[in-house]
Amino acid sequence: MRWDPYILLKGNEVNDLWKRFNDDDLRRVLFILGKGFDVRMNLGLESLCQEAPNVNLVVSIVDFTEGKNSASLKYGTLVEENHNQFQSLINGKTVKDHSLNTWKGKGRKKRRVGDRNASELFQSITELEGYTDIVVDISSLPRGIYFSLVGKLLTLISQIEGKSTPIPNLMILTAENAAIDSKVLEHGIDEDLHFQFGFGGGIETESLSLPKIWLPILGEKKALHFDKANQFIKPDEICPILPFPSKNPRRADDIFAEHYELFSDVLRIEPQNLMYVPEQNPFEVYRKLMDTIKNYQESLSRLNGCKAVISAFSSKLLSIGALLTAFEAKSISDLHVGILNVDSQGYKIDDLPEVKLLKNQSELFVIWLTGMPYN
């Protein structure tokens, strides 16, 4: 497997990494982040600027639109606060602004194009030349955008693997905080679902008529998302994935209880299909998903194998496990793995003062994907 062994850094380990950046004059870092209302937007950049004030840094900020009626528009003040803090952090640094349309068309015929547009933020590997490190901070980016963005960067970097060109360190950075996640509620989930751009996995091809296995990674308050995705995928087998071990040891049970009716009465999922992954380790999610898909592929070889669909209804940290699995599967000829996420058209913060207080309890994670440790 491509990411076995792997490098996952958290908390102080992330600060130590930034310190090493600071001590290395040859480093040139591209830091990509989203402009949004999430209170965690600047946590990663703030820690980098604090620990590595002398680093040669270029910051790319992605300004994405969620549509004129988005529920999150009312958090314009938060976006502004975040942006002001961002401006003070990047004082004197090079900044590149990218604007990205999430939608195309109007009214009922508008359709989500954010994932496709995100993949076009970087067109070719030449745009990455000269950077020793590329850090994608997904704390304030929606799933629909960072899946395609990271997928594209991995694809561009894969093109130079095995060649003499130095391979940049590609890292995903996220400020993890399950308490904040549970207070940011999705509103207006997409009616018209589609596979994540670049991660279709051939699932919808008529010529590949194979049994469909669905591996949804679950979080709280996702019953409607789950139901909607299920109706779209029409899977032959469902293996729900729950977070365990987790900081709250009852979390997996609570999520199961919340979805009990759907699992037992509506979909009649066998209890032995439930799987568990550690709450804070996307690489373990990736390993588990790869093993499961390969097992199914082997078990169903008499039927010419299977198609696997992964959905991330979980934290951003765990969702990276889904991304890595689908990316690796693209290079394995017999594996057909697609990603179906259910995006929403806006967000509502349940208790904003509380969320602001919780911000400082967030923990930074770096998921290191390419470059030095893997060369």
Place this chain on the structure above:
Amino acid sequence: MSNKNRNPFKMRASEKIESDASFLRLFSPEVLQVFLERASLEDLWEKILFIRSSPGAGKSSLLRVFEPGPLSIVYNHRSSQEHKVLYEILKKLDVVSKNRVETLGVSIRCTRNYEILEDLDLGNAQKMRLFYSLLNARIVLASLRAIIDLKKLKFPDDLNRISFEYDNRDNFLTRLTTPCNGERLFEWASGIERQVYEAIDSFLPIGDLKIEGHDELFSLSIITSSNILVDGQEFCNRILFMIDDAHKLSLPQRSSLFNYVIEKRGRFSVWFSERLEAQIGQPERELLGFSSYIGRDYAEINLENFWAKNTGKFKKILAKIATKRAMLSTEEVDSFQENLESQLDETALLEKIEKAINLSHEQISKVTAFSTKFGEWVDYLNKNEIISYERAVLLKQAEILIARNINKSQLSLDFPLRREELTERLDYSIETTAKLFIAKEHDIPFYFGFNDLVSLSSNNIEQFLGFSAELYEGMLANRITGREVQLDAIRQEKILRGVVNKKWEELRTLLPDSRQVLSFIDNLGKYFSEITHKPTASYAPGVNGFAIKEVKTPKLFEQPDWNQDDRFIPILDVIGICLAYNLLEKKETIQGKKGQKWIVYYFNRWLCLRYALPLTFGGWNKITPGNLLKWIKN
């Protein structure tokens, strides 16, 4: 998947049920009535057919019956009690005969990946060529799979038992030599599909496209029962192409496709199924071109409208569906309709009924105190002292009639009214209104019994199952706790309210532009409730629909119609969302001068429960676009 089935009503839609046998076990053949009617008009197979409805009305289930799996089961078990009725109906439709399955249904599901072609960096003509080549490829692939299923062949090994005899006389095929076998045909179509798919799902630039582009949907003309043979023999009489979810195509794709099939007037049978939303902002004539006409060039089945005209039949179908589901339960509650009490338990509600009677008496005494006009009515109403729901309803009706009379009697003479004048004016609509008023004022159930459950379902099978699942859960709970399984009216209404509240809460998460849409519905509901519950009940039994009426004031310059005015675009968007999510039902009605036609948008019946409105149709008001816009924004 577990075989244990505690509450089979929660298996929501028939098309999601895994095996064909399970699907048929739950399928009610009577729903094919919609096709029998078309067959009698002789346009079921000859004309292009559009099947339209809101989500959950049963389009996909209807189409699934014509797929080879279910057809084979029905044909092979045609004498069994379980499938006999369906077999006879399919025989009447010319889908099966006593010798074989005559019609092969080929299902093609439209998904977003057709629409995504619009995002490629290509010219419009090239995009359309790719669209047709992808659709042709998928029709060929789906047809080969359907043949394999129907003839119980092995995939892919038996593809070479299929032969494709088309002689390419029209030069449609540039990269496939014909005649050829099924294996070669499959390879050709798979190649096109794979290449198009790579083009739409690649992170890297697509470069020079070498995909075979097609100018038309020739697959419909060349995949015929005479061109495709199995072991050298014709295997059916007709191939039916069922293009499901056509609303997911882009506007240029839909327009081009519909025009093509209609103009071609080929000898193929094509059904399109799509949601009603596809028509919002796209008048039919605009989409199909002015040369096409419903009836002459194509036929349409609107499922909700069909069932609205056949409510008796629909009720029977729902009763059958409910019985079939209950029978599947492992919990030994094998009937449903019988377990829904259809009358109020007056003993349990005695206190509330007494309060209602006393309050009506007080109210009538108060308003008639200074007039002798209602003396005979009051005497009649006071004569009976029994405490019963019937009496409470009678008193409330009298209260309404007195309020009406006082309201309009300013100019009339104060002659006393005869008792008969009261009883003559009592009718169904006043009675329903009275019950509705009592229900709201005294918390006495109004929505209960199987008939109300059918009405609450708004001609939508999935909605019926949603309500029924929770009612059945109540029956199961009664059984487990050792009580009588039957649900009384109070419990039924409590359960139904629970479902309605949950649906409402879910809308916050489910709806696009939820704030605007919910604001619109809520303001509309409050408005309907206010005018329905006026003491005079002027619109008895109540209002639960609206039409948009433009009030034009004379201006120097000619004003555009409201729907051409950019300010009112949010109204079109919100109504479009409401129709797509089945919150409003659209009906045409004729009223006013010169038989003026109105489009009336009625609340889906579950919203009527939320706002204490009657479940009947017919009560609607005209509302200006300005007011609607205000309700969206506040």
